Amino acid sequence: MTDFTGAYPVQHSRKNHGEAWRRMRHFVAVASAFVIIGVILWIDIATGIWQELAVVSGLAGGLVSFLLTVTVLDRILQRQTERRWAxxxxxxxxxxxxxxxxxxxxxxxxxxxxxxxxxxxxxxxxxxxxxxxxxxxxxxxxxxxxxxxxxxxxxxxxxxxxxxxxxxxxxxxxxxxxxxxxxxxxxxxxxxxxxxxxxxxxxxxxxxxxxxxxxxxxxxxxxxxxxxxxxxx
Structure with missing residues (x-):
């Protein structure tokens, strides 16, 4: 009987490269999000500018929440769903x-x-x-x-x-x-x-x-x- 799940040699194709490119884009997006969050936090700690600009500080807070949801929370929930329905x-x-x-x-x-x-x-x-x-x-x-x-x-x-x-x-x-x-x-x-x-x-x-x-x-x-x-x- 054929082994449908056993180890096999890696076969390169355009689809493999597409999957690698997708993962690289996700990594870059996550890294960029954390850089932006780090900059926002540094500005808050170093200058206190957000206390003076209420509207801008609210937008910055919303951006941080959005980036954390997209890059971290959604990924965690997706992995939990995959494990539950594995x-x-x-x-x-x-x-x-x-x-x-x-x-x-x-x-x-x-x-x-x-x-x-x-x-x-x-x-x-x-x-x-x-x-x-x-x-x-x-x-x-x-x-x-x-x-x-x-x-x-x-x-x-x-x-x-x-x-x-x-x-x-x-x-x-x-x-x-x-x-x-x-x-x-x-x-x-x-x-x-x-x-x-x-x-x-x-x-x-x-x-x-x-x-x-x-x-x-x-x-x-x-x-x-x-x-x-x-x-x-």
Whole structure:
């Protein structure tokens, strides 16, 4: 049986860099907030100016309260919520992972492999091309339905029980990529008898299939990393 939560080598991607950038922005925001609070307190201690400017002192006090709430209190409450709902969060993330992993991963050892769309095999002008487009569209519709079911089941819960915005967004991006593949198959069918037009439509379809498969592959390590992080110590 595939180990969905075990240790795995880190895989770098644009999404990993996006998550690191998000954390860096949060750190900079927290550091800046504490600098501002420190300056306000220093002015109060060193000059007593707030006693002379009542309105400005009130605004400064409100700013301090706002910064403490945004940078500290909200984060504490979020972590408490994540700990309280951790068992259900793990079930939700596992459901996402099983939905996005290849069917063979359920019965084979090792890390789960991402689901993939098949590459186009039929050549331009062959009688098999139209049938392959029909099968590919059906595959895309099936994959889209799988994603829609897991998102409708868990998106609202995860959005309110922790910091899962990135995972939800990346999963929704896969659904959008599937829609683009479906639209590209329709353009192949509509290209007509022109060899160049059909070939151009097939090239575009191949690019979109590759992009969709990359999206599938990128979200798997992200889900596994979060499952490991959320597992009880």
């Amino acid at each position: 068992p259900l969060n793990r079930i939700a993330l596992s459901d996402f992972l099983h939905t996005l992993a290849d069917d063979e991963s359920e019965i084979t050892p090792g890390p789960p492999a991402a689901r993939t769309l098949p590459a186009v095999q039929s050549a331009v002008g062959t009688s098999e091309l139209a049938e392959e487009m029909r099968r590919l569209r059906q595959t895309v519709v099936d994959e889209r339905d799988r994603l829609a079911r897991v998102l409708s089941s868990w998106a609202g819960f995860l959005a309110s029980s922790g910091d899962y915005e990135a995972i939800l967004t990346h999963t929704a991006d896969i659904a959008w990529s599937l829609d683009r593949v479906r639209d590209a198959t329709l353009r192949v069918d509509a290209a007509g008898a022109s060899h160049d037009e059909v070939q151009h439509a097939l090239d575009d379809l191949s690019d979109r299939i590759e992009q969709c498969n990359r999206s599938f592959a990128a979200v798997i390590p992200e889900l596994r990393a979060r499952l490991v992080a959320d597992s009880p110590r």
